[in-house]
Amino acid sequence: MSLQHPQLTDLLQKAYSAEKAAAFAYQGHAGSVKDAEQKAAIRQIETDEWNHRKEVLQIMLQYDIPVSKYYEFRFHVVGKIISGSCYVIGWFMPFYFAGRLESGNVCEYFRMRQYFNSLNIKEHDRLLYDMGMKEKEHEIYFLDKIKNSRLLPFFEKLFSWGKKESFNNVDLDKKYPVDESYDYCKK
Secondary structure, eight states, rough: OOOHHHHHHHHHHHHHHHHHHHHHHHHHHHHHOOHHHHHHHHHHHHHHHHHHHHHHHHOOOOOOOOHHHHHHHHHHHHHHHHHHTTTTTTTHHHHHHHHHHHHHHHHHHHHHHHHHHHHHHTTTHHHHHHHHHHHHHHHHHHHHHHTTTHHHHHHHHHSSSSSOOOSOOOOGGGGOOOGGTTTTTTT
16 A cells, blocks of 8 residues: 655655664764663664554555665764764763754654554554653653753753753653553654
């Protein structure tokens, strides 16, 4: 079955490749931290990203959506550069930018769900909801690690993400069930 939805097709292709970039970045991030607990948590987040990549690929295969060679190359390079930079930019920026990235990734999955639903396809609702919630958990983890940093207010003002701002409207303490979550990430 082929999807007649160019935005959804592009979003799936981009998400598939971006998950690889994120996983590469977390390899460097985990390697750069000294704390064993943080290292283990970041490695688990890397594993989550690889799992999301597999799940997105399964959806793409179901609809005969090819992997984008352009996105694969672009995000491979980006992920490797970020991975290497984690060793030289200090402790704060890898945590900050990981949280900021994850904040935006939450809406990728809810937008995919909205696009599928616009085509009357609901079979991926639970999976896309779960992936979006997992990305929110990642965002909260990274924010928690930097919430008391003196740098956070400056970075939040400069990059529009932090304690006061997020790129999504998901609240893990008051989350809606799957069938009532249509208002997440609506513009």
